[in-house]
Amino acid sequence: MLVSARGLTKTFGDFVAVDGIDVEVRRGEAFGFLGPNGAGKSSTMRMIGCVSPATGGELRIFGQDPAVDGPAIRARLGSCPQADMLDEELTVQENLWIYGRYFGLTKAQTRKRATELLDFAQLTDRRGDKVEPLSGGMKRRLTIARSLINNPELLLLDEPTTGLDPQARHILWDRLFRLKRQGVTLIITTHYMDEAEQLCDRLVVMDHGRIVAEGSPRDLITRYSTREVVELRFDSDDHADHIDAVTGVAAASRVELLPDRLLVYTDDGDATSADLHARGVIPLSTLVRRSTLEDVFLHLTGRTLVD
Amino acid sequence: MSSSTVQSTATTTAPGGGGRAGRGGHGTREPLSWLERIRAVVGYFLTVYRRTWRGSIIGRFASPLFFLLAMGLGLGSLVDAKAGGVGGLSYLHFVVPAIVATQSMWVAMGESTYQVMGYFKWNKMYAAMLATPLRVADILTGHLLTVVFHLATATTIFVAVAAEFGGFAGWGALWCIPIGVLTGLAFAVPVFAYTASQQTEDGYNILFRMVVSPLMLFSGTFFPIAQLPVWLQPIAWATPLWHGVELARGAATGVVSSPVAAWVHVAALLAFVGIGWVLALRLFTRRLVA
Ligand SMILES: Nc1ncnc2c1ncn2[C@@H]1O[C@H](COP(=O)(O)OP(=O)(O)O)[C@@H](O)[C@H]1O
Ligand SMILES: [Mg+2]
Numbered sequence: 001m002l003v004s005a006r007g008l009t010k011t012f013g014d015f016v017a018v019d020g021i022d023v024e025v026r027r028g029e030a031f032g033f034l035g036p037n038g039a040g041k042s043s044t045m046r047m048i049g050c051v052s053p054a055t056g057g058e059l060r061i062f063g064q065d066p067a068v069d070g071p072a073i074r075a076r077l078g079s080c081p082q083a084d085m086l087d088e089e090l091t092v093q094e095n096l097w098i099y100g101r102y103f104g105l106t107k108a109q110t111r112k113r114a115t116e117l118l119d120f121a122q123l124t125d126r127r128g129d130k131v132e133p134l135s136g137g138m139k140r141r142l143t144i145a146r147s148l149i150n151n152p153e154l155l156l157l158d159e160p161t162t163g164l165d166p167q168a169r170h171i172l173w174d175r176l177f178r179l180k181r182q183g184v185t186l187i188i189t190t191h192y193m194d195e196a197e198q199l200c201d202r203l204v205v206m207d208h209g210r211i212v213a214e215g216s217p218r219d220l221i222t223r224y225s226t227r228e229v230v231e232l233r234f235d236s237d238d239h240a241d242h243i244d245a246v247t248g249v250a251a252a253s254r255v256e257l258l259p260d261r262l263l264v265y266t267d268d269g270d271a272t273s274a275d276l277h278a279r280g281v282i283p284l285s286t287l288v289r290r291s292t293l294e295d296v297f298l299h300l301t302g303r304t305l306v307d
Numbered sequence: 308m309s310s311s312t313v314q315s316t317a318t319t320t321a322p323g324g325g326g327r328a329g330r331g332g333h334g335t336r337e338p339l340s341w342l343e344r345i346r347a348v349v350g351y352f353l354t355v356y357r358r359t360w361r362g363s364i365i366g367r368f369a370s371p372l373f374f375l376l377a378m379g380l381g382l383g384s385l386v387d388a389k390a391g392g393v394g395g396l397s398y399l400h401f402v403v404p405a406i407v408a409t410q411s412m413w414v415a416m417g418e419s420t421y422q423v424m425g426y427f428k429w430n431k432m433y434a435a436m437l438a439t440p441l442r443v444a445d446i447l448t449g450h451l452l453t454v455v456f457h458l459a460t461a462t463t464i465f466v467a468v469a470a471e472f473g474g475f476a477g478w479g480a481l482w483c484i485p486i487g488v489l490t491g492l493a494f495a496v497p498v499f500a501y502t503a504s505q506q507t508e509d510g511y512n513i514l515f516r517m518v519v520s521p522l523m524l525f526s527g528t529f530f531p532i533a534q535l536p537v538w539l540q541p542i543a544w545a546t547p548l549w550h551g552v553e554l555a556r557g558a559a560t561g562v563v564s565s566p567v568a569a570w571v572h573v574a575a576l577l578a579f580v581g582i583g584w585v586l587a588l589r590l591f592t593r594r595l596v597a
Contacts, residue, residue, distance in 0.1 A: 012597075049438060051434070051437050051438055051596070052596065052597060053596065070442075071338070071440040071441070071442060072335065072338065072440070074438060074440050075330070075338070075439075075440045076333070076334075076335075076336060079438040081434070081435075081438065085430065085431040085434055085435040086430070086435075087351075087355070087430050087432060088430065089358060089430075090355070090358070094354055097354075098347075098351045098354055099435075099439070101346070101347035101350050101351075102347045102348075102436060102439035102440065102441055103330060103336075103339075103439055103440060104330050104337070104343050104344075104347070105330055105331065109330075109331060113331075147438075150331075150336075150439075151331055151332065151333070
């Protein structure tokens, strides 16, 4: 067990950001915290990263207590905070060289490792350039490369792809898969359900500082959602007007109302669509898709992940 | 892509082996010594300096020249002609050692205000360092040692240039270098603490207008504080600058009221550094470890 938390709590004044969560992360897995903005993901990650003291509960990383052995734990983990925290006035490789020294690596060790990591992060041809003009995806890859300089056993990634375009996200995911294959334990926070589904072996769904569900992405979908979803958009200001007409349609078990559409949870999307048509319900558009973690979240909290 | 090499430098501990595995491999890592931690922090700030030293070095040489021109040839010739100098010294020899201390204050302010704020807020380098085995005290020590380096460079250049143009009466001027560094540090450490307590740069307006600028005028740099109204004099005693000015002037001119007074000045400056350190450590920790 690399990380174990019991009743882990973080408060800021009267405000409870993390409300007594229990988490265990095993060696070699990719573990996720999925939740909307403000759920308490970063606060949790900062406690695990030993940069923010827990207010209450018990936390062990590598079996050690952050309150006692913070520097020793930090020596063994890598951390990509939500903000990149690079010195953008320095060059790409200078940012790596400086960081290696913080871990007590010799100059020669740091330089060698930096060369490998630049290759890994696909930044070798930019190594002598200042960081500032690099794209967001490159800066994120540099931050990840930097967090690997000490060859960590556990890598913390707080919203690794937020703000990146789809292509940059896929490059990053590919790098993270490679790390996982090499045996690095990953802890990832995200508010993107596709990212959680892609990267995580196991995850917890977090909301208002609490864990509302836990399992593999597949488990969670089977447990909290149906096989398929039919999304209906109507030419109407208030989609609530159409709930009655849709309720009880074939194969469906549940209807959720969103501001711009209705979601019909069903075991057979085609049968549901056909029955709607037969009933004379004519939406502007009908989309049949598989259930995702977004649906799990909606079911558990009544809200969407990304607002 | 040779991603397979990412972990190639790992020297993995033997299974069950509880021993240290150096720092490249998995398992417990050998802790860094104090010296290694401080060197790593100083290493960062010197890397930053390597990018900017050309611009700053020009200022370091220009500033004594401007002062000598204005004070020595301008004001000095007037004072010497009308009043026969100050207390038996030519105005130039009276004012130059004091200006060494004063410009140390300015250098210290430059290093401990916007710069420090930047490391908190803009590039968040302090926070980045704290994600590693480094601690708050290491960061503060390393950064302040870098400030000492800047103070030493600036003061040495100032003294050398001023000496070249006849700003000092004798070799006592060399004392101005450590005194200048100590005076600067007596500002830098408390101002590091002040910066850690400020969320925005607005607080610097007050600091510069209400503290630093008046100090330059009323700490005995340009005229003895005995010229000030009696009620203003104790205020000068409570500021680091006056102690620095008195020390530097005494050391450079050899005109010292008493050796005891000199030690009192040193103790006062050290007190600013010491109290500043305690405050800075507390406020840095409060700001960075939330
Ligand atoms: N330093 C802080 N002081 C006060 N409130 C904070 C602080 N950090 C986070 N919070 C609050 O705690 C809650 C959880 O924040 P965070 O952990 O950043 O959530 P997430 O990463 O899931 O978006 C938010 O409401 C945020 O405003
Ligand atoms: Mg966050």
